[in-house]
Amino acid sequence: MTAQTHLPSLLSRTGAVSALTIAAVGGSLIVPGGAPEAQAASAYATKALKVAASKKGAPYRYGATGPSRFDCSGLTLYAYKKAGKQLPRTAQQQYNRTRHISASQRERGDLVFFHSRGHVYHVGIYAGSGKIWHSPKTGSVVKLTKIWSKSVRYGRVR
Known part of the structure; x- marks a missing residue:
């Protein structure tokens, strides 16, 4: 299981995850209204x-x-x-x-x-x-x- 496929289960188990945690597991963060340069x-x-x-x-x-x-x-x-x-x-x-x-x-x-x-x-x-x-x-x-x-x-x- 890759970090990308593991991320949804991580989110569902913890409820909320910081951007640093997402980055640490190799995921990506999409924030509504976030900077397009991301x-x-x-x-x-x-x-x-x-x-x-x-x-x-x-x-x-x-x-x-x-x-x-x-x-x-x-x-x-x-x-x-x-x-x-x-x-x-x-x-x-x-x-x-x-x-x-x-x-x-x-x-x-x-x-x-x-x-x-x-x-x-x-x-x-x-x-x-x-x-x-x-x-x-x-x-x-x-x-x-x-x-x-x-x-x-x-x-x-x-």
């Missing part, structure tokens, strides 16, 4: 997120697409390419190519687009908990950062 991301989005995270500390270089230097859209292009998905080169083109989703629908691995006056100027990969992996600017490196603006849109790579 949902499992697609395999390619998960892989792209891991690739981006593996580039932590790589220097920013305008126009660079890896493997050792990146600009913002170069990082997302590289990460998704390693995950088996093709993206166009620029942040605006990537936004145009993704399926647009709301903040409440975002999941780890989705793209986060920063915009101003109808123009997308920056992109990162959503890491969960309001943070992104991105390559921010000249003089900086690939890093995990809290989303700093409310002027963001989300896109899911198809």
Whole structure:
């Protein structure tokens, strides 16, 4: 009997179980109204997120697409390419190519687009908990950062 099939009997015997107990037996917890980011991301989005995270500390270089230097859209292009998905080169083109989703629908691995006056100027990969992996600017490196603006849109790579 697996933990997944054992979970219903555990719940019926105990009545109530904490989220930690469920996690300890390998189950999953679905909470009505819970954060959608708790949902499992697609395999390619998960892989792209891991690739981006593996580039932590790589220097920013305008126009660079890896493997050792990146600009913002170069990082997302590289990460998704390693995950088996093709993206166009620029942040605006990537936004145009993704399926647009709301903040409440975002999941780890989705793209986060920063915009101003109808123009997308920056992109990162959503890491969960309001943070992104991105390559921010000249003089900086690939890093995990809290989303700093409310002027963001989300896109899911198809």
